[in-house]
Amino acid sequence: AQGQSILSMNSIEVLYDNVMLAIKGVSVQVPKGGMVALLGSNGAGKSTTLKAISGLLKAERGHISRGEIKFDGTDITEMLAQKRVEMGICHVIEGRRVFEHLTPDENLTAAAPMGMSRSELSVQKDKIYDYFPRLAERRNSQAGYLSGGEQQMLAIGRALVTQPSLLMLDEPSLGLAPFLVAEIFGILQKINREEGLSVLLVEQNALAALEIVSEGYLIENGRVVMHGTAEALKSNSDIQEFYLGGG
Ligand code: ATP
Secondary structure (H helix, E strand, C coil): CHHHEEEEEEEEEEEECCCEEEEEEEEEEEECCCEEEEECCCCCCHHHHHHHHHCCCHHHCEEEEEEEEEECCEECCCCCHHHHHHHCEEEECCCCCCCCCCCHHHHHHHHCCCCCCHHHHHHHHHHHHHHCHHHHHCCCCCHHHCCHHHHHHHHHHHHHHCCCCEEEEECCCCCCCHHHHHHHHHHHHHHHHHHCCEEEEEECCHHHHHHHCCEEEEEECCEEEEEEEHHHHHHCHHHHHHCCCCC
């Protein structure tokens, strides 16, 4: 129901350069405290959906041409990206951007919102290091020399410093060994359970994503073509054939 959704995206259309219709009426709901996956192949429109929610379309000459997005009951469709961050929407973009010349600890400091006190920052850092012990071990090394998995952990840590209520992750598993994907996804699930953090996860790795989310949406050619519980999606024969590598 609408009342229990932290995010409610209704019939959103996104145009790039005023001509390229990238998503064509996408509706997605994220329940408060829930974990939801957007699945689909390359170019399906998953990243565009996240950018519509975080407000990052403008930088790419895109805009919402139809539909409405509500966050915690507030219409955010036209809101500035920075304002959405302040409301608690955090978007970890694809490609795990971190400041490579800074240490993980400095990266976390740099991600702190303006006005956060030193003591509050240190509480947040301790929490993040508890969730990601590997980061704690490397907190004073140069971030550029961390492994891909550790950089992804740092990118997630940087998001957590802002204490979001909705965390959106774009392809966090990209290029990582399966054991690392399992480790990071396990930690995400733990944070979701312990902190009640709502998560919207974009993944091409449907197998890994469906292990941790409670429901998923399959996007093809800019439209939602399937929506169901993780269990229902895992047992769907089309999903098995095309996205889970089974048959
Ligand atoms: P990927 O995993 O490859 O990012 P995706 O499902 O996230 O795939 P999008 O990146 O949302 O897909 O792309 C959806 C469509 O919009 C694609 O056809 C893509 O080429 C197009 N598109 C994405 N970004 C732009 C842009 N900045 N300008 C024009 N077209 C774009």
